[in-house]
Amino acid sequence: MDWHAxxxxxxxxxxxxxxxxxxxxxxxxxxxxxxxGLLNFGQAGFMAVGGYAVASFVATWGLGFWLGxxxxxxxxxxxxxxxxxxxxxxxxxxxxxxxxxxxEIIRQVIGSVTLLEYFGGQDGLxxxxxxxAGLNPFEGGGRIGIPGVVTWRPYDxxxxxxxxxxxxxxxxxxxxxxRSPWGRVLKSIREDEDAVRSLGKNVYAxxxxxxxxxxxxxxxxxxxxxxxxxxxxPSFFATDTTFFAYTVLLVGGAARVFGPVAGTVIFWFLLSFxxxxxxxxxxxxxxxxxxxxxxxxxASLMRFIFMGLSLMLLMIFRPQGIFGDRRELALDxx
Amino acid sequence: MHARPxxxxxxxxxxxxxxxxxxxxxxxxxxxxxxxxxxxxQTCQKPAPxxxxxxxxxxxxxxxxxxxxxxxxxxxxxxxxxxxxxxxSGTSNESGVFDIPLPGASIDNLGQTFTVKIDKETLPExxxxxxxxxxxxxxxIKLDSDVFVTFxxxxxxxxxxxxxxxxxxxxxxxxxxxxxxAMAALGLSMIFGTTGLTNFAHGELITFGALVAYGVDALPGxxxxxxxxxxxxxxxxxxxxxxxxFGWVNDRALWRPLRHxxxxxxxxxxxSIGLSIFLRNIFQYVAGASTHQYSQFSSPRPWSWGPVxxxxxxxxxVLFSTVVLVLVVxxxxxxxxxxxxxxxxxxxxxxxxxxxxxxxxxTVVWIVGAxxxxxxxxxxxxxxxxxxxxxxxxxLLVFAxxxxxxxxTAWGAIVGALIIGLFxxxxxxxxxxxxxxxxxxxxxxxxxxxxxxxxLGRAERVG
Numbered sequence: 011m012d013w014h015a016x017x018x019x020x021x022x023x024x025x026x027x028x029x030x031x032x033x034x035x036x037x038x039x040x041x042x043x044x045x046x047g048l049l050n051f052g053q054a055g056f057m058a059v060g061g062y063a064v065a066s067f068v069a070t071w072g073l074g075f076w077l078g079x080x081x082x083x084x085x086x087x088x089x090x091x092x093x094x095x096x097x098x099x100x101x102x103x104x105x106x107x108x109x110x111x112x113x114e115i116i117r118q119v120i121g122s123v124t125l126l127e128y129f130g131g132q133d134g135l136x137x138x139x140x141x142x143a144g145l146n147p148f149e150g151g152g153r154i155g156i157p158g159v160v161t162w163r164p165y166d167x168x169x170x171x172x173x174x175x176x177x178x179x180x181x182x183x184x185x186x187x188x189r190s191p192w193g194r195v196l197k198s199i200r201e202d203e204d205a206v207r208s209l210g211k212n213v214y215a216x217x218x219x220x221x222x223x224x225x226x227x228x229x230x231x232x233x234x235x236x237x238x239x240x241x242x243x244p245s246f247f248a249t250d251t252t253f254f255a256y257t258v259l260l261v262g263g264a265a266r267v268f269g270p271v272a273g274t275v276i277f278w279f280l281l282s283f284x285x286x287x288x289x290x291x292x293x294x295x296x297x298x299x300x301x302x303x304x305x306x307x308x309a310s311l312m313r314f315i316f317m318g319l320s321l322m323l324l325m326i327f328r329p330q331g332i333f334g335d336r337r338e339l340a341l342d343x344x
Numbered sequence: 345m346h347a348r349p350x351x352x353x354x355x356x357x358x359x360x361x362x363x364x365x366x367x368x369x370x371x372x373x374x375x376x377x378x379x380x381x382x383x384x385x386q387t388c389q390k391p392a393p394x395x396x397x398x399x400x401x402x403x404x405x406x407x408x409x410x411x412x413x414x415x416x417x418x419x420x421x422x423x424x425x426x427x428x429x430x431x432x433s434g435t436s437n438e439s440g441v442f443d444i445p446l447p448g449a450s451i452d453n454l455g456q457t458f459t460v461k462i463d464k465e466t467l468p469e470x471x472x473x474x475x476x477x478x479x480x481x482x483x484x485i486k487l488d489s490d491v492f493v494t495f496x497x498x499x500x501x502x503x504x505x506x507x508x509x510x511x512x513x514x515x516x517x518x519x520x521x522x523x524x525x526a527m528a529a530l531g532l533s534m535i536f537g538t539t540g541l542t543n544f545a546h547g548e549l550i551t552f553g554a555l556v557a558y559g560v561d562a563l564p565g566x567x568x569x570x571x572x573x574x575x576x577x578x579x580x581x582x583x584x585x586x587x588x589x590f591g592w593v594n595d596r597a598l599w600r601p602l603r604h605x606x607x608x609x610x611x612x613x614x615x616s617i618g619l620s621i622f623l624r625n626i627f628q629y630v631a632g633a634s635t636h637q638y639s640q641f642s643s644p645r646p647w648s649w650g651p652v653x654x655x656x657x658x659x660x661x662v663l664f665s666t667v668v669l670v671l672v673v674x675x676x677x678x679x680x681x682x683x684x685x686x687x688x689x690x691x692x693x694x695x696x697x698x699x700x701x702x703x704x705x706x707t708v709v710w711i712v713g714a715x716x717x718x719x720x721x722x723x724x725x726x727x728x729x730x731x732x733x734x735x736x737x738x739x740l741l742v743f744a745x746x747x748x749x750x751x752x753t754a755w756g757a758i759v760g761a762l763i764i765g766l767f768x769x770x771x772x773x774x775x776x777x778x779x780x781x782x783x784x785x786x787x788x789x790x791x792x793x794x795x796x797x798x799x800l801g802r803a804e805r806v807g
Contacts, residue, residue: 315629
């Protein structure tokens, strides 16, 4: 068992661009779920809208990358409005079902053969990130990072820097918003909607604003996800993507500005640690775990089995996550 | 499950009865077997991978009227380049596969566009392209790997027959699907009604049933009673019993302790997501990622009932699930336990105060709900095959059916499922088949916009 490789590669994932993308998605969910108590189970849909707007603008219509990014964020905001209008007046679980359904609608439509010429069907789109890659100041060099501990390819390092910079910006925005009077209204909506309404606040409007802001951050996550892969396809935005983002949020602690940041580093470190560990344990001619019990295909599932189990246990025994405050978060609101 | 006037339950029973009789009535026509291409041969066996530097255009022709799709051999395919010159041709083999090499090294063909044409004359009798106009496909070579093209093949009547016949044929499929959906939705709705839990792991209860039956089916040898092979009946029985036990375990080990310690409904919803991910991956661990068929459940030739084709399997599924649904509905309506269930759904605190053992009722609801879900899983597996995430794939449709009828109303779940199931299939007349689930989900959102309490739900406004 090569422990150095396992730790090094797990750290590479934990700090890497994928972790940063999920951090962005989880920050959006934090605004929805952590601060406002909105159950958005369709964050993948917001990500898909953002990512595909950029990819199809550049790869299909030959328009500018920056224009595409702007349209992607706008599209995420419009999606939030579309989903919010019918559901924000209803019980929390209706929003959950509508958002999960909407995300699935978006994924199936953009992956369809009918729209193949615009969105590339199941194969998705490539070659839309030239203007972004062109800005890469590290291009041409070798691997970047701390040699012997953790290193990345130049393009990965560039996306990683940009992603974490955006994460920092979003954290700052969320921190500023949530200490404002506006943020206090959001938190009180989460605690007791009726009380807030009786004080004369327009709860519906506040929820809508929260949905739009979190959705736009989700759209940003989708754009960065597409850039990080240099490609986009519908499988990036499956229902499980949303559930991963929820796990990231809940690990770190909802309703905490840095909850998603801590959560994503821990989550991706552990997920890749388990993957590498079981991968090595089942590899080779004489694996540590007999192949009758577990083969390499099954080994790749172990991390998800652990993930599902830890999501359950976390929610049951420590719903505030690692850094959250139990008093802060009343999850009993219905 | 709010207490509904008896007229509605009667209406449901009548509706189910009508559904069955429609199916039976359409069967009064001729009983001649439809032309069926070679069944049994292995479909779509991919050619062995090569190492040479050429690009091949490959594809597989399968007749989608069969389940699983049957191979269509002996069809001529030709490839033309941009100037219209034929550069290659081939014929589909016994497993329906054709493999046409392009001339020249792969680098020469990059960026070129080729036209792949199918010779309609060589299709077997009775089969035709599902899209009769699509006799050629333009393929642009982008990567130096083989290109896979497909020509959907189905009914010869597809283009010629009236829309009415097509709609009728689709409605038969829709009816079968909607009854399966109804069983799953009824379970989900009962659990929601009595405990308030939106169970995202309900799809895994469906898959569980399909997997148990697969386990029995895959046992060596066959189970016989009096010379008849009853393996599949035993499999259905085992799936029913073990699913019920699985529901009991779910409630006892997880949900009841959570209810007793006062865990919030949203927290429980997230727990159910964790459970869903956990179980789904365990299922994949055990059963693998491939799609399975029940080997000992042969697929007899479909009967041609008038203009529509009906398989004996469809008839069995419709009759069986109708009986099950009617039994559950009657039990809810007439038995003491059923009345207690509806009372708990209506007002848990009040029913506890009147001496109803709420925990016992909820346990029974979990057992029955999981049993229904497991049964729908087995029957779904029989009609279209299954994999480790079959339940997860249709979970949103189950939700759609439940919400459409009204979350927590038993009758609503059945009505919702009938509408969703029929809509999913019949809508393919107009929209592409790949988007049929999308249509149902759009209906779900529109219904929430207009009538959030669902068709049969009780109006309840929050905010």
